[in-house]
Amino acid sequence: MRADAPKRAADYAPLAFPALMLTVFFVVPFGIMVMVSFFQRQPGGFYTPDFVFSSYERFLSAFFGGVLGFSLGLAALVAVICVAVGFPFAYELARTRRRVQVAWLVALLAVLSLSEVIIGFAWSTLLSRTAGISNLLVWLGLMEKPTALTPNFGAVLTGMVYQAFPYTVLVLYPAMARLDPTLMEASRTLGAHPLRAFLTVVVPALRNTILATFIMVFVFALGSYLLPQLLGRPQHWTLSVLITDQAVYQSNLPFAAAMAVFLVLVTLSLVGLALLVGRKESAA
Amino acid sequence: MTEMTKSGITRRSVLAGAAAGAALLAMPSILRAADRSLKVGVYGGYFQESFDEHIFPDFTSATGIEVESISEPTGEAWLVQLSQAARAGQAPADVSMMSQVAILKGQAIDLWAPLDPAKIPNLGNLLPQFVNRYPDGRIAGVGAVAWYITLVTNTDVYPEAPDSWAALWDPANRDRLGLLALVSNSFLLEVTAKTFFGGPAKLDTEEGILEVMDKLAEVKPNVRLWYRDEAQFEQALKSGEIPMGQYYHDVTGLAAADGNPVRSTFPKEGGILDSGSWAVSAASKKTAEAHEFINYMSQPQIQAKLSRNVGTAPTVARSLTDLTDQEFAAVSSEIEPIIPRYDLYQTKSDWLNQKWTELIVAG
Numbered sequence: 048m049r050a051d052a053p054k055r056a057a058d059y060a061p062l063a064f065p066a067l068m069l070t071v072f073f074v075v076p077f078g079i080m081v082m083v084s085f086f087q088r089q090p091g092g093f094y095t096p097d098f099v100f101s102s103y104e105r106f107l108s109a110f111f112g113g114v115l116g117f118s119l120g121l122a123a124l125v126a127v128i129c130v131a132v133g134f135p136f137a138y139e140l141a142r143t144r145r146r147v148q149v150a151w152l153v154a155l156l157a158v159l160s161l162s163e164v165i166i167g168f169a170w171s172t173l174l175s176r177t178a179g180i181s182n183l184l185v186w187l188g189l190m191e192k193p194t195a196l197t198p199n200f201g202a203v204l205t206g207m208v209y210q211a212f213p214y215t216v217l218v219l220y221p222a223m224a225r226l227d228p229t230l231m232e233a234s235r236t237l238g239a240h241p242l243r244a245f246l247t248v249v250v251p252a253l254r255n256t257i258l259a260t261f262i263m264v265f266v267f268a269l270g271s272y273l274l275p276q277l278l279g280r281p282q283h284w285t286l287s288v289l290i291t292d293q294a295v296y297q298s299n300l301p302f303a304a305a306m307a308v309f310l311v312l313v314t315l316s317l318v319g320l321a322l323l324v325g326r327k328e329s330a331a
Numbered sequence: 332m333t334e335m336t337k338s339g340i341t342r343r344s345v346l347a348g349a350a351a352g353a354a355l356l357a358m359p360s361i362l363r364a365a366d367r368s369l370k371v372g373v374y375g376g377y378f379q380e381s382f383d384e385h386i387f388p389d390f391t392s393a394t395g396i397e398v399e400s401i402s403e404p405t406g407e408a409w410l411v412q413l414s415q416a417a418r419a420g421q422a423p424a425d426v427s428m429m430s431q432v433a434i435l436k437g438q439a440i441d442l443w444a445p446l447d448p449a450k451i452p453n454l455g456n457l458l459p460q461f462v463n464r465y466p467d468g469r470i471a472g473v474g475a476v477a478w479y480i481t482l483v484t485n486t487d488v489y490p491e492a493p494d495s496w497a498a499l500w501d502p503a504n505r506d507r508l509g510l511l512a513l514v515s516n517s518f519l520l521e522v523t524a525k526t527f528f529g530g531p532a533k534l535d536t537e538e539g540i541l542e543v544m545d546k547l548a549e550v551k552p553n554v555r556l557w558y559r560d561e562a563q564f565e566q567a568l569k570s571g572e573i574p575m576g577q578y579y580h581d582v583t584g585l586a587a588a589d590g591n592p593v594r595s596t597f598p599k600e601g602g603i604l605d606s607g608s609w610a611v612s613a614a615s616k617k618t619a620e621a622h623e624f625i626n627y628m629s630q631p632q633i634q635a636k637l638s639r640n641v642g643t644a645p646t647v648a649r650s651l652t653d654l655t656d657q658e659f660a661a662v663s664s665e666i667e668p669i670i671p672r673y674d675l676y677q678t679k680s681d682w683l684n685q686k687w688t689e690l691i692v693a694g
Contacts, residue, residue: 088681093411093414105685110688110689110692110693114692168563168566171563175567175570175572176572177570177571177572178570178572195555195572198555198556276559276560277563280557281512281557281691281692282692282693284692289688292513292684292688293684295406296406296513296515296516296559297515297680297681297684298406298407298408298410298411299681299684302681
């Protein structure tokens, strides 16, 4: 590893390729999307190049505001649960024997190899009345008769947490593995209960990691559009579902683009806000 | 040994190639077919396979026109591609199977080459609703295939078949229905108008549509699943998880034939009859061949063949076909169908979509 900062133009060369890729595959498509969002929609047709705000005007309504609010709230809830469960899990994982760690990490990576469609169908089967886990509970005598646990909000949340959990652990794990074990030992020597030591020493020490993980899971969950459809009722459809409807089924690309641009801007500003708060706190 | 095998293969393939070349030169029909060819766009997958296997080869031997089938996406993505290509004077397909709303949208930009009825003698066989016309009367498209969406039930849960769409509103069916999620593919406005308001005329005004939507809102407590993906509902219907809903008649029939406890019922108000039409891109230079193709496809015996091999309903009167009662029942019904108000999905598409989304998403 090199410690000194890059001096000549050639030192920046390794950055050129990712920068190019980011421009070609992100900046340019996003620019086109912003452009399309101002185009004039032709009802019953497609769109003509123009500069109008009608798509944004349509979006600024109580109805879409409600959908946006629900999407943000759902993504935040998924992120909170994932971090709350994933953080102590990753902490313990980093401290177990090597073989156990490997087994867990392989299992988590295996979950990542499943597509969203498979996860959705698997959970809808698991939560169904005819073939789901409620039958197991009936067999155990814990329930009267099998009931359907989907579609509802709990099912959507379960599916999305299941999907995001491996990412959470894989982001937290390296920081946990690097955490200096003497910190805990010191606090224990000073007489702290293990839980108290965990909450007052480990959690604050990794505050920025927690924040970064939260943001990553939040952004990841915000893009989910299949699980809310497969496991939820229409009230649980996220803005991403409605964007898909407009783009794919209504061929209303200006409106779909306007919604997507709005979603990206709201996400970026929330992420920026979180980073700002995180920086102030660590400075203080 | 390796050397020998290698050279053997080479010699054989050279001989085979020479034989094929000689045969090609000796067969004038193939040379003529190469002169006359047609690119036909059909929905990819099962549809395209069925057409490639059962329909196109016979057409080629009957007319000498070689067909190249192009796999096109369902929905309106293909319309976008066709219209952009036409602007550049290109035709990715000469003839395409298009949904009714796509035909209307294409008409709005004069995308379809007008068809000459004199060159399609078999046009007279078609039921009137299967001829698409420009507002000035020119023919824009000709019915290719039709299919029904009906009321389907799980036979274990419902020993008796329901006989009316009104069953969807029955409070006894709370949380038991699976319905299509989009205004433009479920056609539930038409169903509601026919069942409770005397017919599709109720949808002529926006006030009428809103009244129909209010009535439709009453089914919401009964709906367990608003589906976009067919597989999602089919699975739940078979298992009895969601024992009633709207679904495709032909697919339900196939599932029942496989031993699943499902049935498709034509309610007394009629099944929903949706269809695809053949339309010719204005950029196509194969107008003569396209007319021959559409004329060929409009024959009663070809429509019957489609019913038997692809599972679509005939676009010609049943009396013209030789379908048996059983074959006909597998794809269609004599009950007068509910025909979707495609015009609404063109002229009021955004308004309808907005109201519909608010209707099903809210509360």
